[in-house]
Amino acid sequence: MNRTRLDDRLADLDTDGYLLDASQEDANQLYLSGFTGPDPFLTLYADGEVHVLVSGLEYGRATTEAAADTVERHADYDYEYGGREERNDMYAAFVRDKGVESVSMPPRGPVGTADALRDRGIEVAVDADDRLQAVRAVKTDDEVDAIRDAQKANEAAMRAAEELIAGADVAGEGDDAEAGVLLRDGEPLTSERVTEDIEVTLLRHGCALDETIVAGGAQAADPHDRGSGPLRADEAIIVDIFPRSKASKYNADMTRTFCVGEPSETLREWYDLTERALGAALDAVEPGATGEEVHAAACEVYEEAGEPTFRTDPETETGFIHSTGHGIGLDVHESPRLASGGEELEPGHVITVEPGLYDPAVGGVRIEDLVVVTEDGYENLTDYPIEFVAE
Amino acid sequence: MNRTRLDDRLADLDTDGYLLDASQEDANQLYLSGFTGPDPFLTLYADGEVHVLVSGLEYGRATTEAAADTVERHADYDYEYGGREERNDMYAAFVRDKGVESVSMPPRGPVGTADALRDRGIEVAVDADDRLQAVRAVKTDDEVDAIRDAQKANEAAMRAAEELIAGADVAGEGDDAEAGVLLRDGEPLTSERVTEDIEVTLLRHGCALDETIVAGGAQAADPHDRGSGPLRADEAIIVDIFPRSKASKYNADMTRTFCVGEPSETLREWYDLTERALGAALDAVEPGATGEEVHAAACEVYEEAGEPTFRTDPETETGFIHSTGHGIGLDVHESPRLASGGEELEPGHVITVEPGLYDPAVGGVRIEDLVVVTEDGYENLTDYPIEFVAE
CATH class of the missing domain: 3.40.350.10 (Creatinase/prolidase N-terminal domain)
Incomplete structure (x- = not known):
């Protein structure tokens, strides 16, 4: 302290x-x-x-x-x-x-x-x-290291999830499972199964866990739906993991979105837009910038593409329907907020940057990195590729 | 509700x-x-x-x-x-x-x-x-069933822990590890390793977990010490598991104490006393009895044997230094309390009964079952043997 x-x-x-x-x-x-x-x-x-x-x-x-x-x-x-x-x-x-x-x-x-x-x-x-x-909210070097360590466990867990998803077969007309359902060893691959592999990996890396999100299709369109049941080809699957180090009690956070097969053109556009929104928001992160400005950078990418945000329509249930990110430390959600009214960033702030798009008719896409604000910008604490279609 | x-x-x-x-x-x-x-x-x-x-x-x-x-x-x-x-x-x-x-x-x-x-x-x-x-505090039948299901996961996790401990070798003079240390595959068996097996088992049974206690020797003498480092022969090892069903959100709770090798005469006496205190407390559980009376039944067993309790010495740091139990449900600790001032029991109350003895010079012993108060007594929701020396 x-x-x-x-x-x-x-x-x-x-x-x-x-x-x-x-x-x-x-x-x-x-x-x-x-x-x-x-x-x-x-x-x-x-x-x-x-x-x-x-x-x-x-x-x-x-x-x-x-x-x-x-x-x-x-x-x-x-x-x-x-x-x-x-x-x-x-x-x-x-x-x-x-x-x-x-x-x-x-x-x-x-x-x-x-x-x-x-x-x-x-x-x-x-x-x-x-x-x-x-x-x-302002972390010491030791606190940043604790969060960095938790994010390493997160990366291992994300890898386990991606391998499970990417290695799945797809049920055809002749299979027992409904056509399009992802299969592992002939059994439908469920959100629960992927979550279990994630959480076992986290435990083996010294982390506890609260709730993990593995949500595909329309479930992914609700940012807080944890996901359940069989996953399917051609749909976007959001994997959002927030482990907590048992030893240090510090949290980490990361989201990736995967697809097995052929995503629709809309989903591909959403993924590209979201990757651009992430980049725009990250570019805005530096001491003296406000959380509101970082949020605005992400919103502008979406708004220019005609996607609704809470800025353009506070009652929208589709589009970019949450803030761009939040501080993280002993709490998963803490100061500063990357949102309307979000406070000024300082060196030592550790924040998530996590734009996304949602619509039950299309699905959901979210990409989230974890960064620490430095004297002249930020350092990304996340080392995980950003790729939509799992191979 | x-x-x-x-x-x-x-x-x-x-x-x-x-x-x-x-x-x-x-x-x-x-x-x-x-x-x-x-x-x-x-x-x-x-x-x-x-x-x-x-x-x-x-x-x-x-x-x-x-x-x-x-x-x-x-x-x-x-x-x-x-x-x-x-x-x-x-x-x-x-x-x-x-x-x-x-x-x-x-x-x-x-x-x-x-x-x-x-x-x-x-x-x-x-x-x-x-x-x-x-x-x-008063549960419906569905709520009791949810707790019963979580306790089944707990039993599976306790079995995994006991097998790991009971199957351990003991390091001798010629081994790399210090003599007396428990070994699995030639490596010291640690609290952390047992905890990991417990928690992976809980996850595979649909439960989340907060903190698990696997504490041996002097660590076991502090009821809230989670335990760390190598476990040893001839010492009492407390295993306290409190999982939460991910689906129902209801908690369960169980404690057993194990020993590999030859416990001291004092530890054997403590174990027998604690088993008797558990029995006496359970015998006192029925509608109309108060939590204070159930607590008194456990205290009396210890006090008659000359062991200190908070009733005889509020400042004691050894002996029976906690309450006899607590209600459990959506919270791990909720009403009613089995302690001084504890309220009247009603059918549908789900409570833990968990007497124990502690002294850093000796170690710690605790045995905990989970029961539901019925119209004419109680039903034990715990199906796990009470045996000290693991074989």
């Missing part, structure tokens, strides 16, 4: 401290405390020091693992597991014990804790800007 | 509606909306109807997938992605549009949204009892 940047970003807050009540599932908590607690615990940042309060069960591990100046346990406040009001009394006592009478909490902090502290005379303000997220 | 139970549980709230602002990561949200949205979205329950508000990107999928009476998208409120105040205006307009002027939110709902609605004249109360969690 970069404490100078943290102090700098929090300097204009009017409160005595910054309070988190969350488990390791919350990236702010993981970042500030350095502790992988599976249940919610408190972290208070005040006067340049990090204070952690955990249950007795977590205490031993927290004392060695947490990047904190002090680690306390519930028993230090004579709290026994169970009573809700007593727990809130303990929280207030923990905050006051650090000389803190007012705290800021991030917007997604729990309202129950905020209101309980207010009831006990502690002022609680919402840090609507989520300043910790802005601190996290 | 059981709407009768929902209406019954929410009846005494003084507000017009119940509001969630969360992604599918939040079990209340998944339960109430039925929608697997990866980014936070709003769900409002009012006048017996479920209303969902999602972004344009999620709209198509939400209309088919969500268990909601109405699904709306941001564009319905003329909101474009980006502006924070405009987003909060949209949230307030969405709530008011349903005739709602006051809402309850669960204690872990986001304070940013709560305060923003308050600023816009909507009353927000904290439902400190987290009533939705109490509704979720």
Whole structure:
């Protein structure tokens, strides 16, 4: 964690401290405390020091693992597991014990804790800007390396997926399966089968995984459809993989779109357009450029070709119907956003760039690379070919 | 979802509606909306109807997938992605549009949204009892079946782990590895290797996974240590697996403790005590019994044998240093708690029962089964032998 940047970003807050009540599932908590607690615990940042309060069960591990100046346990406040009001009394006592009478909490902090502290005379303000997220957004070299390593696992998993898809046979009229269905060893090749190979590969490379997208045909036209059932020839198959390193907890992200057989002319045009939109967006990435400008560069490629975007039609359900990308780190989706209103890029921002086109009648195409913003542009952390028709 | 139970549980709230602002990561949200949205979205329950508000990107999928009476998208409120105040205006307009002027939110709902609605004249109360969690705690037969299926995957994974451990050789003086280290194919058998086999097995059985514990020796003495490095003969190895069905999203949970070689007399005593504590706790499980009583039954076995528990010493770091169990469902940890203050058990509660003993100088032993409370006792959803020394 970069404490100078943290102090700098929090300097204009009017409160005595910054309070988190969350488990390791919350990236702010993981970042500030350095502790992988599976249940919610408190972290208070005040006067340049990090204070952690955990249950007795977590205490031993927290004392060695947490990047904190002090680690306390519930028993230090004579709290026994169970009573809700007593727990809130303990929280207030923990905050006051650090000389803190007012705290800021991030917007997604729990309202129950905020209101309980207010009831006990502690002022609680919402840090609507989520300043910790802005601190996290700029990565150190070590953090960039952690993301780079996760992307290497991603590349291995993408290769496993592409080999499975590219090596498939296509069912003909005489086969048991419906004509056009992809086959492996005579069995229909399903989204689930490809996903399984991807996820096993990720595990073998030290990564956990949340959800993986392997979606073909009309399923691919919904950017968040995970895909299911048999894959088919001549359709676009979107493979979107976002692994998380088990050791470092940092995420990576990559998307490729594949086709076995003969894509329609429209799909070929979409693929070329999307590759151009990716290039245009990447060309726009540099310190000082805004996320909105990078998004605009991708939109313009599509709009010039007559494809709808959210800029030209906020209600469109076809065309380029999502943002161009997002920051990534301890969260899969974090600052900065490459979208309308997206903030200014800084060296150390790690972002995805992922334009795409969607229409249930045609299918979906998306290409996504992961890059880090450098002093004079960007470095691409993704080493995987961009080719539509698998061979 | 059981709407009768929902209406019954929410009846005494003084507000017009119940509001969630969360992604599918939040079990209340998944339960109430039925929608697997990866980014936070709003769900409002009012006048017996479920209303969902999602972004344009999620709209198509939400209309088919969500268990909601109405699904709306941001564009319905003329909101474009980006502006924070405009987003909060949209949230307030969405709530008011349903005739709602006051809402309850669960204690872990986001304070940013709560305060923003308050600023816009909507009353927000904290439902400190987290009533939705109490509704979720009682499972329908379909939910129990989903958990049962996940536990079957768990059994397959536990078998893979036990076979790997039981089939290990033990390094002697002449081997490359340190004497006492477990070996597979001449290589040290590590926690990481066993974990990988467990997780690959879970994936092949349709389950995702969060973190798996394979911890031996002193590592096993910390109940939340995931374990790392070579495993050794004569030490207790805790294997704790909690998979989640990818299709149903329901979790399962099981722990076994294994030993290769000759456990110490203390470890043997601990294992026998823990098996007895498990039996005593299970015997106490029936409708009308409280979680506190089930916990007491396990504690008494340990306390009579002179082992410390949190009941006899809240600051102890050795002995039985956690609760006896927890409810499980869409969350791995949910109501009811088998602990001090634990609530009354009802038919349909699915709970873990998992006593254990810990001391870094000895190691750790834990045995955990998963059961459903029935009309006259419980049904054990776990079909896996309880044997310490692997053969």
